[in-house]
Amino acid sequence: MKPKLLEIKGLKTYFQTEEGVVPAVDGVDIVVYEGETVGIVGESGCGKSVTSLTTMRLTPGKVVAGSISFQERDLLALSDEEMRKVRGNEMAMIFQEPMTSLNPVFTIGQQIGEAIEIHMQYSKQQARARAIDMLKLVGIPRAEQIVDEYPHQLSGGMRQRVMIAMAMSCNPKLLIADEPTTALDVTIQAQILDLMRELKEKHNTAIMMITHDLGVVAEMCDRVIVMYAGKVVEEADVVTLFTNPKHPYTQGLMKSIPRLNGTDERLYSIKGSVPIPGTLRKGCTFAPRCEYATDICRQEIPELNEIEDNHSCRCWLYEAKGEQA
Amino acid sequence: MFAYIVKRLLQVIPTLIGVSILTFFLIHAVPGDPARMIAGPEASAEEVAEVREHLGLDQPLYVQYGKYVSNLLKGDLGVSLRSERPVLDEIMGRFPSTITLTVMAIAVMVVIGLFAGIFSATRPNSLIDNVTMMVSLFGISLPVFWLGLMLILLFSYYLNLLPSGGNDGFSHFILPALALGLSSSAILARLTRSSMLEVINQDFVRTARAKGVKEKLVVYKHTLKNALIPIVTIIGLEFGTLLGGAVLTETVFSINGLGRFIIQSIQFRDYPSIQGSILFVAAIFVIVNLLVDLCYGLVDPRVKYE
Amino acid sequence: GNNASSGEQPAAEGPKDLVVALGSEPISLDPQDASDGISLHATELIYDKLVTFDKDMKIVPELAKEWSMSEDGKSWTFTLQEGAKFQDGEPVNAEAVKASFDRILDKNNKLKRRSLFADFIESVSVESEYKVSFQLKFQYAPLLATLAHPNGGIHSPKNTAEKGKSVGKSPVGSGPYQFKEWISGEKLVLEANPNYWGEKPKVKSITFKPVVENAARSLMLETGEADVILPIPATDIERLKSNDQVKVELYPSNRNLYMGMNTQKAPFDNVKVRQALNYAVDKETIVNKIMMGNAKPAEAAISGLTWGYSPVGTYPYDPEKAKQLLAEAGVKPGTTIKLWTPEGRYLMDRQLSEFVQANLQAVGFNVEFRKWEWGAYQEAIDDPNSGYDLFLLSWAVPTNDADWGLRPNFSTEGSNNRTLFSNAELDALIDQGMKTTNEEERKQIYAKALQIIKDEAPWIFLVEMKQPIGVRKNVEGVYGSNTERLILRDADKK
Amino acid sequence: MSIRETPLVEIRNLKKYYPITKGLLKRTVNHVKAVDGLDFTIFKGETLGLVGESGCGKSTTGRTILQLLQPTEGEVIYEGKNLVGMNTRELRKLRKNMQMVFQDPYASLDPRLTVGEIIAEPMEIHRLYTGKEKDKRVDELLEVVGLSSYHAKRHPHEFSGGQRQRIGIARALALEPQLIVADEPVSALDVSIQSQVINLLQDLQGQFGLTYLFIAHDLSVVKHISDRVGVMYLGRMVELADKHDLYDRPLHPYTQALLSAVPVPDPLAKRERIVLQGDVPSPANPPQGCTFHPRCHACMEICKTQRPKWTEVDGRYVACHLYE
């Protein structure tokens, strides 16, 4: 087994809002091994982005519990200055919205070059040269010109490539990609996913891939983590998860998506809707929507247990190992 | 960029024409007969008619307007009824005081407002932020003329530090510029704060942080430059407020500027002077806003390509 | 300098600028066309007259060395100083004097002060280069006093020929100070005339600044920004008196403050209404509270300092009587009248008007109030039909003679008759007074006239003013004359 | 299939150009050819899916058919009557028969009205029901879409995205329309909610015999719900066919690429993927000839100059020189 690159344990990130405390991330454990791609799926608002931002220590929320160790260093214990040196260097991130994630008033070259200047101590000219190289690497045509252009002059796909170029410019060990293709069309998405795969192979970068698209997960990831309402509910390698999902939520999710190669029969649907964080009652967060919910589900929160090798699930149904729904 | 400048310049023309039409008709809507005023109280009806004819006031309005504009293009704003000097001369004689006052007030506004705004925005909801914003609310609520009086009371009467009026030198402009600039600086502070806060929560700022950019640079490079657009706009607009406020400030501080000239002209019913000076101020304001628009091009690369 | 202290430069060469802060600015520097006191403060310096008043109001020579009167008193001959020059280099001679007077006598020139002279001067003729004679229409007692009026300043004929009406903006006379620049609303600068024929001016320049705000004016005096201020606001007089940098003088003035009304217009065409207004106003309080003692109630239409004065008495403050008279005249309570006032021209003018407003409200009028800046005000009240019913104004008598105190204001054809008052008997008396030479007889005539004026009440008679002038301690030779001129000719600044 | 027999709406040569204006005088310097000549028929009772990438003109098509946008050219024939150029009065009456369901469940309901008012509004406009009857009808509609009558008094912001979408559907049903244009009705919804709405739409179609024009960019969803599917590219329809034909045997190179680009939620499925180069060009200056040719793997010389015809091939339509 490859060495652990990132290990998040029992992470809780809460927000103080007008309506009260919002436990956006409420007990998340994630391990990322070197060079692998881990997918995090879950519905809108389940805490995927907050988890990734907390890892970068960029969340405005408050980490109330847990630890994040990256290359054996406790990120939560670093000083701001030390953390700044990790960011963009060993650990980089790309965001969902390529339209808004680039600063409109600086040129592409300035923005890519910035990280290079900071972390690699390059001069302006050197940084620019490297920026051009990076643009070429991510398949941007006319890189020498594009480098002096502004984000608004580029299309969405190009901008996302720029974001990737920026993230990859200091050869990070870990790339956190928060829904990198959600805003893009399928044909462009295919381009970007190809690019990411390619880069990963080339640089042996581990990727933490956040998405709600099970298709993307299936194509890109080695391992998958399913989140629901701030918690990890299931974790398994990609094939196991798709062929043998355990948690009722994961099962429902799998059944409810229409498939290109599927039949015309009615879709399965999980009743009810995703709870708003902070309004949860006690018990399993999925219990109100769960077909199999029993009294214990409504009373107590189950643990995330390893029910098979490398396959964990947070559900009362599997409290006794091996038992199945 | 050049094409953009030309385009913007061309866009100003209709506005200026509109402005000239508006002032022209505004003044002509005034009750009272300018001919009568010029001819003097003892003049007979024939004499008044003579003056009217001489001034072309018997012609239809559009003809008068045409003449007015053609004179305007020659730089001729007419002759003051009061001083019998060309209005343009009267204006140019006073404009330096007004522009000195306004520019100093802008300086006050920018220095205080920008600083306070950034200061607040970088510590949102802290005690200091709340105090700054409360103070700026007070600032906005202060009438300029009252603030001026209070400054006189304090600095001229009680402390005897600065002159209370006149326009013979820099020191004479300090109090008026403070009075004029302070409430605008409060507005600027609030706007700077809110636009900084708005920008600071945007995705690209997060991107900058994710790159490992130093916090100082995040604020002053990535955030401020983006927040600058509304800030520059408000500076342009506040220039108008300051020009308007100059009327009051000049009165309070006995500065012989354009504002006071306008007041005097109004009190004197010196129509050519009112018309000329208001047009002049409006033109200055339009030009300043044009310059502000051009500044966008420097601040925001997206503007040029619109 | 007079009091030579060591190390001091000769004054005229020193960089000395005497700053004079006034309540408003001159209207015109053409003495023949200026009817406001402020303008005359300045023209007094630019122009010489044939004769002038000295500090004690005695008539003394100025451009005229000597003069003589014909037997019948209808022809006067003046012998001029030789060698006097106008500021543009033209000689001051009989031709120039004639040209100057011909200018004002010519009706077509429409000069504001024409009636001051035209009523009695028949013609002016040149006797020889330095001898000029005046032919009068009748024997005119106050002739010399009238010629001593600043309006009698002699123009450079070249300048009037060239500039016509705009002489008021670029004046040329033969006085000790000449025009330098005038930035409207900011300052009027006169500089010493290096070629002055008489005693050389002592300061290099005199700058008049209009400072409307009373408080600002006082402050300027205190800080030394101004060397002379006029008027001192009543509220500041006491305080300034205790300032050892400053001299405060209250010069007597022959200015009477009044509130005029359009006597041709209802309800003011009714003498009862006019009297009622006089009863309604509390002059004592005005004097004591508003003027803070710097005035006294007017006991006639002219001041006690003016020759020909006799105290005909004030209307007592009697609102009940006023109401009764109004009722008799059929004026309904609540009748709206418009009161206009200048602000900053006279001591406490606006306050006084507001007080009068309250007095009139108290007897049942609804008084609409409007205040003006002086310049605009003058124009506004020039036309009796421009909308006012009552206006605050004052009259000082620069000739210091009852004739000019009454004729312009009360004779039907009077140049300043804004009240449109017309009374045949009074017209006759004024005419008579002008033509009578016997002093005793004249006094009688004016006593009668003043009585008629009081009874007919075309004015609300208010107060006799004093002229509070503030001067820095280091300034000398500044005083206010009875005719309410600020005399700066001998001003010197240490 | 019988549903193919009666046309409900026929669209002929439909074009919608948005002017690009410049300068103070708003001179039109160019056009965005958002929809550039569409010909197709929607049959009674069917679901016609419309897919394509962002900006290809799907929404514009839907809105132009409903006359919410004035077409630049072309005809929309509804039951024999051309809607284009019809006077406002007549059109307003016909509007009862055609309704729309929107993409954004947050923006499509007036936040100031209660749910009851929202659903009642179309009835008020057409003066269909009044008073008690109207309230009863609102309750009925709420139940039809799976909500309860007590929801009527609430405001939209009190509902989740999926519930709001159902309110929007209830409103569309209020006038008992024949045609519903659904513009990406599930794109904004969470995966687990999406299927609820899809199922609802399908159920209602069965219940009320509705005809759908179903717009989406998610090919799997379109496939699931539609009978026939049209593929758009840059303002033009490139292919239209029965969904099985289309998905199993796409003719147009673009359709092929599109289908191959969709990530399949099956880690074991290994597929040959056609990755298209470049981005979708701007509809303001589309490429000459076949608008797809710069990205096409099967591009021929003719494609660069000539616009392919909309031709019928084996009962399906395609616009490609390969099949002419």
Place this chain on the structure above:
Amino acid sequence: MSQIDLALQQDESTSEHAYASRSQWKMMVSRFKKNKRAMVGFWMVVFCVAVALLAPWVAPYDPIEQNMQIMLEGPSLNHPFGTDEFGRDILSRIIHGTQISLMTGIVGVLIAVILGVALGTISGYFGGLADTLIMRIMDIFMAFPSFLLALAIVSVLGPGMINVMIAIGIFSVPTFARLSRSSVISIKDKEYIEAVKAMGGSHLHIIIKHVIPNSIAPIIVLSSMRIATAIITAAGLSFLGMGAQPPTPEWGAMLSTGREYLRVAPHVSTMPGLAIMFLVLGFNMLGDGLRDALDPKMKL
């Protein structure tokens, strides 16, 4: 019914809990109430309104009756704010002045709101030529510094409070027109408007029932802030002698006349200045709070 997925109906339990049944209005009120600054502003305004309404009863003295015996007296028990140059009680004058200032502010802004919203709505909703025309005209008005525009208008109309209100109304029209235009534009393309169009709603129906109610929030916020500006502007015009004429107890005019006594009796001009500030501050704080409650992202 049977065909409907029954599962759909079972989500009440969650929705019930998740979306508390509070109306939007109530939510705004509670957000407003939580904002301390806003509440202070609100009560300041309420206080002033009450003072204005009750002026004849709460003012201890007649505001225009002169009593020269007690002129220019400093604050005392009898006259908490002192007396002015005519011995009038400054407190009473300020109390009566509240009426004038409030009236001027409110009426002036009302004029602007009515004209501005009408023009802005037409402009934003219909677009095209009407839009271009209206907005160009507004641009022309905006080309004048607003105080100067007000001054020019008053100089044409003549001094007096009614004319001041008109002037304030006119010079604020462009601001309201622009704001309501921009919010109408942001609303008119909302899908719910399109939905109404699709169901056959007329333009008038859409404007009255949907566009105006939804675009009014920023207008309300702007109004309250604009009332503050209007009050200051009116006071400024009076200060220059273009507004209220004596003996009207208008704050700006009081301040203006008081400055002659700045030295000997600073309270004469200080008090009305504080009054202006109090009322204006109240409206500004209220406006701020309203903005935060109605739409914190609003750029005002």
